[in-house]
Amino acid sequence: MGENSMNRRRVLILGGAAVGAAGAGLVGCGSSVLSTAAPSSSPSSSGAVSSGSGQCVLMSNVTEGPYYLDGALVRKDIAEGKKGVPLTVRLTVQDTTESCAPVPGAAVEIWHCDAWGYYSGWTAANPGGKAPAESEDTSGADDKTYLRGYQIAGEDGVVEFTTIFPGWYTPRVTHIHLKVHTGGAAADGSYEGGKVNYTGQLFFDDKYGEAVYALSPYAQHTGTPTKLADDMVYSGGGASDGLMTVTGDTTQGYTGTLTLGIDPDAENAGGGAPGGGGQPPSGAPGGGNAP
Secondary structure, three states: OOOOHOOOOOOOOHHHHHHHHHHHEEEOOOOOOOOOOOOOOOOOOOOOOOOOOOHHHEEEEEOOOOOOOOOOOOOOOOOOOOOOOOEEEEEEEEEEEOOOOOOOOOEEEEOOOOOOOOOOOOOOOOOOOEEEOHHHHOOOOOOOOOOEEEEEOOOOOOOEEEEEOOOOOOEEEEEEEEEEEEEEEEEEEEEEEEEEEEEEEEEEHHHHHHHHHHOOOOOHHOOOOHHHHHHHOOOOOOHHEEEEEEEEEEOOOEEEEEEEOOOOOOOOOOOOOOHHOOOOOOOOOOOOOOO
């Protein structure tokens, strides 16, 4: 393992180690949360949103990790031409203080790595295993902005992103980073003001990564991806810990869905580690060796 890879592993371990200390700020409503159809905006007669379990289960904030960047664009399609298996991410934001009613205007921000395990803004960070250099990518994507973006929820609390299935990097399982903001507004193509109510991550059952990573361009990154059971952040709680319900296949693409609930009065400074999950890894812009 190269020095960059070891440094990156240490950064992520330090960020993940503090997950348990994070404040509770999100709920997942059931283990079978949504179908591929858009959810209803009306709460059930019992005052809780109908779901597989019929309950709203409190979730905790987790580390944002070291690859967060301010100023992501408000847009539905975040792929910027990056190659990979198509993925639609459909999330519903609900207010846990108001019987899981939708939260119109909530801004959901996501970011994730590309098919070879690289994040925009951090393309010198070694993803582990053996991967082509990010400079070999021919998609034309902007290496400062790809696979990052905001969507602002409508009256039904729903946001939807078009992207690609994420690649993997050592030592993390396949995941998508997530923040939910309220109180701000779209401005100059991004989102400004307000506060972060939740910082979390979205996960996939291992079988989806196993199918995707056998295909190009993912297969050009060789090594051993981490399984859910071995991940330092995912706690094994299913939907309540960010495990999405996934439909589709590698030919037509996948759709991942999850219902999120927030307390709009809560504020989260950046997840489960001071400073938002560690310092940038060696080789990344503005980075240095992790502590």
